[in-house]
Amino acid sequence: MVDFAIDLKNVTKKYDGFMLNNVSFTLPRGCIMGLIGANGAGKSTIIKLMLGIIKKDSGDIKLLGCDSDKLSNEVKERIGVVFDESFFPENMKLREIERVLANIYKNWDETVFARYISEFGLPQNVAIKDFSRGMKMKLSIACALSHNAELLVLDEATSGLDPIVRNEILDIFLDFIQDENNSVLISSHITSDLEKVCDYVTFIDNGKIIMSDEKDLILEKYAVVKCSQDEIDKLPCEKTIGIRKNKFGAEALTETKAVPADFIAEPADLEKIMLFTAKKENRK
Numbered sequence: 001m002v003d004f005a006i007d008l009k010n011v012t013k014k015y016d017g018f019m020l021n022n023v024s025f026t027l028p029r030g031c032i033m034g035l036i037g038a039n040g041a042g043k044s045t046i047i048k049l050m051l052g053i054i055k056k057d058s059g060d061i062k063l064l065g066c067d068s069d070k071l072s073n074e075v076k077e078r079i080g081v082v083f084d085e086s087f088f089p090e091n092m093k094l095r096e097i098e099r100v101l102a103n104i105y106k107n108w109d110e111t112v113f114a115r116y117i118s119e120f121g122l123p124q125n126v127a128i129k130d131f132s133r134g135m136k137m138k139l140s141i142a143c144a145l146s147h148n149a150e151l152l153v154l155d156e157a158t159s160g161l162d163p164i165v166r167n168e169i170l171d172i173f174l175d176f177i178q179d180e181n182n183s184v185l186i187s188s189h190i191t192s193d194l195e196k197v198c199d200y201v202t203f204i205d206n207g208k209i210i211m212s213d214e215k216d217l218i219l220e221k222y223a224v225v226k227c228s229q230d231e232i233d234k235l236p237c238e239k240t241i242g243i244r245k246n247k248f249g250a251e252a253l254t255e256t257k258a259v260p261a262d263f264i265a266e267p268a269d270l271e272k273i274m275l276f277t278a279k280k281e282n283r284k
Helices: 043-050 073-077 094-104 110-120 133-144 163-176 191-197 215-221 270-278
Strands: 004-015 018-028 032-036 058-063 079-082 151-155 183-187 200-205 208-214 222-227 240-246 249-255 265-267
Touching: 004 043, 004 183, 018 043, 018 058, 018 183, 018 200, 018 208, 032 043, 032 191, 032 270, 043 058, 043 151, 043 183, 073 079, 079 133, 094 110, 094 133, 110 133, 133 163, 163 183, 163 191, 183 191, 191 215, 191 270, 200 215, 200 270, 208 215, 208 270, 215 222, 215 270, 222 270, 240 270, 249 270
Parallel strands: 032 183, 032 200, 079 151, 151 183
Antiparallel strands: 004 018, 004 058, 200 208, 222 249, 222 265, 240 249
């Protein structure tokens, strides 16, 4: 049994004005990882490199234990992919899409597809062009789950969806990993969604991995302190990640264990951690 569904080591990709710099992280099997970061941070670049859509300059990428540059058709069938937009022909209906996919995937399971179509309430006799964005995403996810995939890779698949639809989709992912062989990588800027379902979080900023660890350990490690601007100087520099000042006082993200006893701190969520880390402010 392969320990990691995804294993990136020292992956680099250079563009004019942007560089994915020495990226490394692993996703254990049976887990969900959230890949977070601002728009343009490098999330989609990582996913495109993993899937072979673009070529890396250096480093190693393994999916399901296999070199991503040499994936066999058998391994590719075990990977389900959902992007932020539907790529199905707009004039097609569900049965036409199913016939096409059944000819592409040897492991296509029409029973599983029918179950998801019913569960998602997708209409059989309506062209894709008349689907809402939420319906298109549900269709893409149903397709990704209907060829016995072991790894789901989703690039901003829940962005632009209403909270009810997002919750439905997140529940599907949780069900998917009940088979401890299955894993999910979700790229998203909606950190509240990821807090609900992720076991691991990888945070990328400006092409560099800032942190990659178990979600609970990350949340336990940091706290948000609210105080006056003068009191900020009492916080240890080496343990303070970021500071934001305003006319009412200041907020700081710091390591929980470094908060002075006389300060009031509250737990940091993923959004706070991302904002403070990406937009550091000096004390001066």
